[in-house]
C-alpha cells in the first residue's frame with residue numbers, strides 16, 4: 001500500500017514539474033517586455049551633469065532609452081517591469097519632451113527631493129544601486145531640473 005502511494009505521488013510530482021516548466025516556456029511566447037521607441041526630443045538640459053543624473057536615476061522608466069538587465073526580459077518578470085515602464089513613460093518621458101512626454105512635471109522636483117523617485121522597489125537590494133542618489137546628488141538633480149524646466153517649458157502644469 002505504502003509503495004503504491006509512493007509511486008503515485010512521485011508520478012504526481014513529476015507531472016506537476018513538467019507542467020510548471022511547460023507553463024514557464026509558454027509564458028516566454030507572450031512578448032510583453034520593455035521596448036524602446038525612437039527618441040523624438042529631449043528637454044533643453046541646463047547642463048550635461050543634470051542629464052547624467054537623470055539618466056542614471058530616471059531613464060529606465062521615464063525615457064525611450066530603458067536598459068533592462070537580461071534577466072528582466074524573462075516572463076513573467078518582464079510583464080511586471082514593462083508595466084512599470086509604460087506607467088512611468090505615461091507620467092513623464094524625457095525622450096518625447098515636446099510630443100506629450102512633458103506630462104506631470106509639476107511634481108518632478110518634489111519627487112526628487114522627497115526621494116519618492118526613483119521608487120524603492122527599483123533600488124531595492126542594490127539591484128540598481130547606481131540609481132540611488134545621495135542627498136548631494138538629489139539636491140543637484142532637483143536644482144538642475146528646475147533650471148531645465150524653466151528653459152524647456154515645464155513645471156507649470158500643476159501636476160496631477
Ligand code: HEC
Pocket residue numbers: 054057058059060061062084085087088091092104105107108109111112117118119122131
Ligand atoms: C523603476 C521605474 C522608475 C524610475 C527609475 C523612476 N520612476 Fe518616476 N514613475 C514611475 C512610475 C511607474 C510612475 C507612475 C506611477 C506612480 O506614480 O507611481 C512614475 C511617476 C513619476 C512622476 C509623476 C508624479 C508621480 O509621483 O506620480 C514623476 C514627476 C516622476 N515619476 C519622476 C521621476 C524622476 C525625476 C525619476 C528619477 C530621479 C524617476 N521618476 C525615476 C517609475 C519610475
